[in-house]
Amino acid sequence: MAMAEKTVTRREFLLQVAQGTAVAATGAMLWLYMLRQEARAHPFALRPPGALPEPDFLAACIKCGKCVNDCPYDTLKLAPAGGNLPIGTPFFTPRDIPCYLCPDIPCMKACPTGALSPELNNINDSRMGLAVIDIENCLSWRGLRCEICHRECPLKGKAITLETHPRPISKHAMFYPMVHSDACTGCGICEKACPTEEPAIRVFPHKMVQGKIGEHYRLGWTFETEITQDFKPSAPSAAGSAPAKAPKKAPGMDYLNEGGL
């Protein structure tokens, strides 16, 4: 009798353990699902200057809003619950208020966790995003003299330059604004200033707009590409002065470009 009781108790116990585990596992999976949904919410979020790469930023940000407090232009906002941005993280919308690139970077200094990296010393080195021009709707590209983005750009001449082109039926040149990713901070002052109804120049996170060539392509006409160093025809001051160095073996070389044929 005592034995039988004990067996039932053990079975009940094991069942209870199984039930408890099932409840815990279901809860944990739901929770994890919510986290995944939230963390991959929206790829368009523009982060404050110095923000770590997005996954690290999302892990490190404690959602305290001190960067928002210390932003003198009210540029930064905290993403509310239920919006399409990861909950509680700081972001900005350039068309509303762009980042005015404070030289003392108060938002970054306010960050207690390092989600806004303290390694950013010069605000012009920040890379919050990249401005992209819709050349079909840009007034300058359509032939009007606008160039407001170029004039407003805090890194005018570096981040945005103007290229002149002759036009077929008029003696006046076209002035094409061009964005250069090596200098554009993504502050969005251009997007704010753009006079078109919907901005023809907009800032996006780099991942959304930038491609990547890949290392196996050789650009034979550039001086930087190793494979063509020996027959570089017009390299300045290279001719005759020093013996041509044997080119380093680049990856992806085979008989086709090593002269084996």
Next chain:
Amino acid sequence: MSAIEPTRQDAQASLDKIHTRTLPQRLWSWRYIVLRRLSQLGILLMFFGTAHWGWQIAQDVPLLTGNLSASKFAGILPMADPFAVLQIFLTGHVLQTEVLLGAGTVFAFYLILGGRVYCAWVCPVNMVTDLANWLRMRLDVRPIFHITRNVRYLMLAAALVLSVVSGVAAFEWVSPIGMMHREIIFGLGLGFIALLAIFLFDLLILKNGWCGHLCPLGAFWSVIGHHTAQLRVRFDASTCTHCGECARVCPEPQVLNLKKIAEVGYVYSGECSNCGRCSPLCPEGSLAFDLRPLIRKHNERSARVTP
């Protein structure tokens, strides 16, 4: 400790004392509720005033920036939620000194005062769940089911494990506490829906459901305060008549196991949030806030006076 067990008549006499209280006595018995609301709202107001009206303590020294996750008081004192910091640490991120210092400060504060002092005196969600609980008592809502209050420790463990697994601070990303203070300080979103859910859950489904059963932050602070809290509710067994009013109003009634707390001399459980409901209500004055090192002496003296 008295050798004579209190009788049913003693208990009834105690209850009568409560029911015949005058209005000033009754108002006085709400003192801790009023103080707690002042504390909870005052902290939110300091955050809000600093964020929206530029409140300063001196020229260019903001009063209290940030929110309950991390903040800075008067430009010098960093504070941070140690539970949030622990979760971020578990995601594998190297944290900066400021937030570690802040977490250490807050941790030390509650370690000495009692961890769940946060729950009753600081946490804004407490106002929502207190309202639900008050309404539940008023409407006499019957319980549907019971679950063990230890579920919260499971939630605590899950928050830590899921932080490792998901790479983000698991509780911070779904925390209704975070949603509430962030949205009060930094602007409205849909976080109030989560609060409404908690309100309805506590009101109609499970009494003290969120704060008393599920909240992992409450569980975290329960663990922290358990052995080190210096501000505790002293229990004077010699005057107690076992009328049971304290356990009826206590949001964590399991901490008021009279037999056990009579042995120890005070409410020792880390799950006690020092909310101060029991103490002003007790008609015999058997429960009162006291400093832990003095409790034994006070109880001995009281036992001598009342045989």
